[in-house]
Amino acid sequence: MALEADLLIDRRRLKRGLALWRGLAILLLVAAAALAGRLTGGGGNLPGGQHVARLSVTGGITDDRRLIEALERARKDSAVRAVLVAIDSPGGTLGGGESLYTALTRMAAEKPVVAVMRGTAASAGYMVALPAQRILARESTVTGSIGVLLQTPDVSDLMARLGVRMDTLVSGPLKDQPNPFHPLSPEGRAALDAVIRDLFDQFVAMVVKARNMEEAKVRALADGRIFTGRQALAAGLVDAIGGEPEARAWLAAERDVPERLPVRDIVTRGRAERLLEAAWSGLVKTLISEGLGVDGFRALWQPAR
Numbered sequence: 001m002a003l004e005a006d007l008l009i010d011r012r013r014l015k016r017g018l019a020l021w022r023g024l025a026i027l028l029l030v031a032a033a034a035l036a037g038r039l040t041g042g043g044g045n046l047p048g049g050q051h052v053a054r055l056s057v058t059g060g061i062t063d064d065r066r067l068i069e070a071l072e073r074a075r076k077d078s079a080v081r082a083v084l085v086a087i088d089s090p091g092g093t094l095g096g097g098e099s100l101y102t103a104l105t106r107m108a109a110e111k112p113v114v115a116v117m118r119g120t121a122a123s124a125g126y127m128v129a130l131p132a133q134r135i136l137a138r139e140s141t142v143t144g145s146i147g148v149l150l151q152t153p154d155v156s157d158l159m160a161r162l163g164v165r166m167d168t169l170v171s172g173p174l175k176d177q178p179n180p181f182h183p184l185s186p187e188g189r190a191a192l193d194a195v196i197r198d199l200f201d202q203f204v205a206m207v208v209k210a211r212n213m214e215e216a217k218v219r220a221l222a223d224g225r226i227f228t229g230r231q232a233l234a235a236g237l238v239d240a241i242g243g244e245p246e247a248r249a250w251l252a253a254e255r256d257v258p259e260r261l262p263v264r265d266i267v268t269r270g271r272a273e274r275l276l277e278a279a280w281s282g283l284v285k286t287l288i289s290e291g292l293g294v295d296g297f298r299a300l301w302q303p304a305r
Contacts, residue, residue, distance in 0.1 A: 052248070052257065054084045055104075055266045061092030061124045063099050066268040071103045074266055075110060082112040082257045083266075084247055085132060091123025094148060094199055101206060104131040112255040114247040117141045117238070122226055126237070127203065130210035134250050136242040137229035144232060146207060146222035148199040150192060152178035211236060 053074045074080045085104065091097070107113055108131045115121075115129035117137035122145035129135050137143055159165065159181065166181040177188030184192070200222070207218045213236055221235055232238045240246065244263075251257035 050079050050081050051262045051264045052082045052084055052251070053080045053266050054086055054263050057085060057087045057089050057100070057125065057128055059089060061089055061100065061128065062096040063093065064096065064268070068099055068103050070266050070268045071100075071107060075107045080111060081261060082114065082251050082255060083107055084244060084263065085113060085115040085129060086118060086244070087115060087121040087125050087129055088118040089122075089125035089128075090120050090142075091125050091145065094124065094203070097124030097127040098202075100128040101131060104128060107131070108133060112251055112257060114251060116242075116244055116247050117143055117229065118243075123147070127206060129238075130206055134240070134247065134254075135238040136240050136247055136250075137232055137238045138243065139229045139241055141229035141232070142226050143229065144221070144227035144237060145224060146203060146218075147224035148196050148203060149224075150178075150196055152184075153180045154183055155180050156182045207237075 055071065055074075074083065083104075104113060113132045115132035115135045117125075117129060117135070118141065119138075120142045121129055121137065122143055126143050126146065168176050168179070168181070170176050173185070174188055174191050177191065178184055204215065204218050204222055207213065207222070208215050211218070217236075221237070227235060227237065229238065229241055233241060240250075248257075248259045252259045
């Protein structure tokens with residue numbers, strides 16, 4: 001019985017060792033491919049025939065240089081026949097929304113662009129849909145929230161209770177506005193309100209231009225409220241109810257982009273990064289499937305008893 005147990009242990013150790021070395025071999029091959037790609041100037045999206053590119057905008061929207069560069073590559077790529085902008089975002093920074101809006105406006109000047117709103121496309125999430133020639137939403141999509149928000153904490157009362165005081169030296173009376181250590185001054189509040197008003201006017205102007213609506217009507221809708229997809233359709237903020245199938249049908253009917261063309265995601269990482277990530281993920285899955293945890297790694301290097 002002891003001999004059989006030892007044989008079983010050795011067999012398991014050999015199996016785990018093979019799994020480890022197989023995974024390491026894959027990593028080495030991918031690393032070599034990545035190095036070759038760098039030496040030959042390779043990178044970006046994998047080559048292919050004509051297709052529809054999908055840009056997924058999810059989570060908080062920030063200023064993302066790599067995303068803008070990926071969009072520019074897609075704009076210059078003759079294989080990209082159209083772009084689907086799939087949005088599921090509650091918003092983000094106005095600068096991030098503006099950068100995507102500008103990049104997609106350039107794209108829409110050369111290629112068909114359709115925006116598909118998923119669960120949420122509000123605030124900056126709605127802004128990035130505006131350059132599209134067609135905006136679709138689900139009936140239950142949360143959208144709208146056209147406006148600008150600035151929040152700052154005021155912990156001055158708490159600091160006073162704790163006996164803590166913050167001394168600040170400034171070059172001008174508005175340099176430390178806003179400041180969490182003291183309330184806004186009337187002058188600071190007025191200055192920040194002017195900034196918010198200007199940013200809000202920019203947002204409204206985007207909607208007026210993109211949706212071809214009267215400014216007064218847009219301002220009536222732009223009080224910060226959210227809309228369902230059905231309400232947004234009635235208000236003229238979106239064009240139709242639907243998802244990607246309806247977007248593809250519209251592209252085929254109105255922009256001569258065949259529905260049979262494949263959809264490929266626009267990625268911000270280079271080929272080498274994606275291959276290395278895929279290889280590492282495959283290695284981890286292999287090790288997990290073989291039951292090789294921390295104890296298993298230790299067992300690999302222990303001499304047989």
